[in-house]
Each structure stands twice: as C-alpha cells, then as structure tokens.
Amino acid sequence: MGGIFIRWLILTIAIVFASYIVSGIEVESFFSALLAAAILGILNVFFRPVILILTLPINILTFGLFTFVINAMMLKMASGVIPGFHVYGFWSAVFGAFIISVVNWILSTVMQDRGTAGYIDLEKKNGDRWE
Numbered sequence: 001m002g003g004i005f006i007r008w009l010i011l012t013i014a015i016v017f018a019s020y021i022v023s024g025i026e027v028e029s030f031f032s033a034l035l036a037a038a039i040l041g042i043l044n045v046f047f048r049p050v051i052l053i054l055t056l057p058i059n060i061l062t063f064g065l066f067t068f069v070i071n072a073m074m075l076k077m078a079s080g081v082i083p084g085f086h087v088y089g090f091w092s093a094v095f096g097a098f099i100i101s102v103v104n105w106i107l108s109t110v111m112q113d114r115g116t117a118g119y120i121d122l123e124k125k126n127g128d129r130w131e
Helices: 002-021 030-046 048-054 056-061 066-081 090-110
Strands: 025-027 085-087
Touching: 002 025, 002 030, 002 090, 025 030, 025 090, 030 048, 030 066, 030 085, 048 056, 048 066, 056 066, 066 085, 066 090, 085 090
Parallel strands: none
Antiparallel strands: 025 085
C-alpha cells in the first residue's frame, strides 16, 4: 500500500516540475497538484485503456506517438476538474504530458512491485559469467 502513495507523490512532483518547465501549465498549490495527480491516476485507470484501444489504428500509424496526445487529453481533463490546476493550450498539454510520462517511466524502472526502490545484485561465477 505504501507503493501507491510513493507513486502518487512522485506523480505530484512530476506535475509541479512540469508546471515549472512548461509555461502553459499552472499549479497554484501543492494540494492542487496532489489532487491533480489523484484525478490523473483515476483517469488513467478507467479511461486511458479504452481510448488506447479505440485509437489503436492511428497509434500504430504514428508508431505510438499518438499516446502523447492521449496523455495530453487526460491532463486537460484533469485540469478541467481541479481548481488551482490549469493547462492552457494543446501544445502545453502535450509537452506537460511528455515530461510527466518521462518521470513516470523513470519511476517505473526504479520502483519494484511493492513500491520500494530495487537493484540487481550480480555475482561473478565460473570465470566470466555474471549471475
């Protein structure tokens, strides 16, 4: 259960970071970013899989780049619900979604299933083999 809160906090930090980088994204308070991260997580759980399936042909034609447009739509939807969190314009949403996606990708590569940071411990065995 602690892993969910860590992911939620890192998504919140990613939203705040995106608001500093992209001029079209404004976050008035940390609480607004926390709510935006929660709503964005809920939207990604319920709506994103359906939208990905519906837009699969165009996503295949664009080699997956249309996923950023879908993420931008989710970000715009979250900004419409949360007071104090505003996304102005399509390109601001796309660039913000890109930054948030990169942060979440880094998070998912570092975090394990239970939400803790993990590492791989390799040992050299039989001369040149690493296991």
